[in-house]
Amino acid sequence: MTAQELLDTLSSRFGSAILESKLDVNQPWIKIDGNRAREICLFLRNEPSTRFDYLMCLSGVDYNDGTLGVVYHCSSMEHKHKIVLKAICSKDNPHCQSVSAVWGTANWHEREAFDMFGIIFDGHPDLRRILLPDDWEGHPLRKDYKVQEFYRGIRVPY
Amino acid sequence: MDQPKALPTNYVTQPDKIATSKGKTVRTEEMIINMGPQHPSTHGVLRLEIIVDGEIIVDAIPHIGYLHRCFEKHAEHMTNYQQVIPYADRMDYVASMNNDWAFALAIERMMKIEVPERVEYIRVIMAELQRIASHLVALGTYGIDAGAFTPFLYCFRDREEILDLFEMTCGARLLYNYIWVGGVSHDLPQGFIEQAKEFCTYFKPKIKEFNDLLTYNEIFIKRTAHVGVLPRDVAINYACSGPMLRGSGVHWDLRRDDPYSVYHKFEWEVQTGKGEVGTVGDCWDRHIVRVREMEQSVKIIEQALASIPEGNVQSAIPKRIRPEPGDIYVRTETPRGELGFYVISDGSGSFYRVKARGPAFVNLSVLPEISRGAMIADLTLIVGSVDIVLGEVDR
Numbered sequence: 001m002t003a004q005e006l007l008d009t010l011s012s013r014f015g016s017a018i019l020e021s022k023l024d025v026n027q028p029w030i031k032i033d034g035n036r037a038r039e040i041c042l043f044l045r046n047e048p049s050t051r052f053d054y055l056m057c058l059s060g061v062d063y064n065d066g067t068l069g070v071v072y073h074c075s076s077m078e079h080k081h082k083i084v085l086k087a088i089c090s091k092d093n094p095h096c097q098s099v100s101a102v103w104g105t106a107n108w109h110e111r112e113a114f115d116m117f118g119i120i121f122d123g124h125p126d127l128r129r130i131l132l133p134d135d136w137e138g139h140p141l142r143k144d145y146k147v148q149e150f151y152r153g154i155r156v157p158y
Numbered sequence: 159m160d161q162p163k164a165l166p167t168n169y170v171t172q173p174d175k176i177a178t179s180k181g182k183t184v185r186t187e188e189m190i191i192n193m194g195p196q197h198p199s200t201h202g203v204l205r206l207e208i209i210v211d212g213e214i215i216v217d218a219i220p221h222i223g224y225l226h227r228c229f230e231k232h233a234e235h236m237t238n239y240q241q242v243i244p245y246a247d248r249m250d251y252v253a254s255m256n257n258d259w260a261f262a263l264a265i266e267r268m269m270k271i272e273v274p275e276r277v278e279y280i281r282v283i284m285a286e287l288q289r290i291a292s293h294l295v296a297l298g299t300y301g302i303d304a305g306a307f308t309p310f311l312y313c314f315r316d317r318e319e320i321l322d323l324f325e326m327t328c329g330a331r332l333l334y335n336y337i338w339v340g341g342v343s344h345d346l347p348q349g350f351i352e353q354a355k356e357f358c359t360y361f362k363p364k365i366k367e368f369n370d371l372l373t374y375n376e377i378f379i380k381r382t383a384h385v386g387v388l389p390r391d392v393a394i395n396y397a398c399s400g401p402m403l404r405g406s407g408v409h410w411d412l413r414r415d416d417p418y419s420v421y422h423k424f425e426w427e428v429q430t431g432k433g434e435v436g437t438v439g440d441c442w443d444r445h446i447v448r449v450r451e452m453e454q455s456v457k458i459i460e461q462a463l464a465s466i467p468e469g470n471v472q473s474a475i476p477k478r479i480r481p482e483p484g485d486i487y488v489r490t491e492t493p494r495g496e497l498g499f500y501v502i503s504d505g506s507g508s509f510y511r512v513k514a515r516g517p518a519f520v521n522l523s524v525l526p527e528i529s530r531g532a533m534i535a536d537l538t539l540i541v542g543s544v545d546i547v548l549g550e551v552d553r
Contacts, residue, residue: 026267027486055397057487059500059513071500073487077394077410084487105397108523116230131223131552140231141511 001081003028014040027084034087034096041102051076055103060113064143068094068117098124116141188216195224199303199538202548218529220522225552233512239265239479247333250550252295255288256492258337264488264499265339268481276469277341278420283462286455291320292493293448296545301372303542304381309372316364319357341472351463358460365453383436386528386540396524399517400495405431405444412491424461426454441543478507494518516550
């Protein structure tokens with residue numbers, strides 16, 4: 001399935017949840033509404049003609065304009081096609097639906113995105129920090145991150 | 159953000175909460191045990207919080223991050239793309255060559271740089287040698303997990319030969335910084351090709367020797383067959399990759415299915431687990447996939463050595479790398495599976511954002527699924543069969 005066909009399928013089915021797209025680049029992407037991410041991803045996974053059963057990567061991004069993003073790299077083992085989905089949320093209220101019920105692998109990736117960017121994934125079964133200590137302050141990969149001066153009495157900046 | 163975690167109820171052998179002993183009823187309780195952070199079977203600083211009911215694992219929760227070295231943050235703060243390569247080296251320190259390659263490939267795809275044919279061959283040779291070296295570590299230490307010490311020594315003896323080849327090429331034995339954007343740092347030294355050919359001839363019979371020592375050992379089979387079974391659909395749902403995925407019978411290898419470099423020019427086969435001694439997707443299947451992949455790697459190396467062209471080893475690239483604004487996700491097959499780099503460029507001379515999708519990180523996340531219902535003694539073997547490198551899990 002080409003990216004254009006995929007976009008048409010998604011637009012006709014989800015309408016307003018498909019916000020924007022760019023298909024003429026090397027890796028075409030479609031921007032979706034983060035608050036409807038789960039149903040869109042579930043459809044993409046289950047629909048026989050798309051069958052995106054393999055989530056390669058899920059990354060958090062700070063776009064440095066007051067928004068955070070979640071980028072899903074999906075691929076299909078059966079059809080061998082790929083698509084990139086992007087969801088946007090604001091930095092003040094960073095909420096996005098969790099897709100860990102769709103792809104098990106998203107569980108840890110979402111925890112990492114929460115850890116590094118503070119994106120809260122609604123419906124995630126176990127949203128804790130994963131790489132940093134539980135009592136760390138702030139989310140280090142945000143562009144406006146300021147490192148804390150002391151962590152448990154140890155000086156942090158070097 | 160600590161949320162209370164409900165205990166899973168779907169484990170395989172759920173015993174009754176009330177056990178009977180000599181006519182009396184005894185209440186049993188679940189117990190939480192910490193394995194690690196330095197337990198020898200965890201292959202690094204990994205902590206497993208296991209909830210057990212007697213000898214049976216109800217749930218295993220991996221706690222990672224002890225080796226977190228902020229790869230992504232560092233990469234954003236470097237002033238140059240090339241400076242990040244040594245950091246990529248240190249992610250999966252058992253397979254540095256493959257990491258370098260994946261990283262360099264991401265930048266090259268972004269910049270649309272074509273590398274000379276000779277470079278592709280050198281990279282394939284290095285990556286496959288590294289695959290053998292990495293699998294030797296995995297298989298050797300797996301023997302130790304099962305209580306067999308000798309195969310470990312045999313593996314490290316052979317791995318030494320490969321490290322000698324690497325040392326000959328770039329001076330380093332573990333962290334190479336050899337594969338650069340647009341090429342490699344040096345051409346192959348004199349005598350490399352002969353020595354590599356000698357290694358292939360030397361190594362082929364050693365695989366059989368290793369199989370006789372460990373793989374088909376009856377005790378080893380009894381310890382690993384039917385243990386830690388990872389069903390095909392779970393493997394795909396958790397995006398497992400590498401021997402972990404192929405062990406579950408999925409015919410999938412990025413060298414063939416998402417082709418890069420010159421792998422299409424060589425004859426080799428994707429190896430999958432078939433459940434020869436147990437169930438498809440058990441620990442033994444993952445083990446045998448690694449063994450057979452070494453054979454295939456030798457095959458690839460021999461073909462590459464025989465047909466390596468002459469030429470330049472660095473393509474003409476700008477002194478300062480400045481990709482166009484945009485983003486790209488590039489994935490390659492490392493010994494552990496799919497290593498992907500998601501790179502965002504804003505047009506400046508350094509990364510806007512890079513995410514490393516480590517195969518060990520993703521493969522480890524399936525551990526709770528495959529260890530539920532297993533015995534504590536088997537957990538050691540299940541963790542070993544995942545073949546994690548904590549440097550890559552934590553980055």
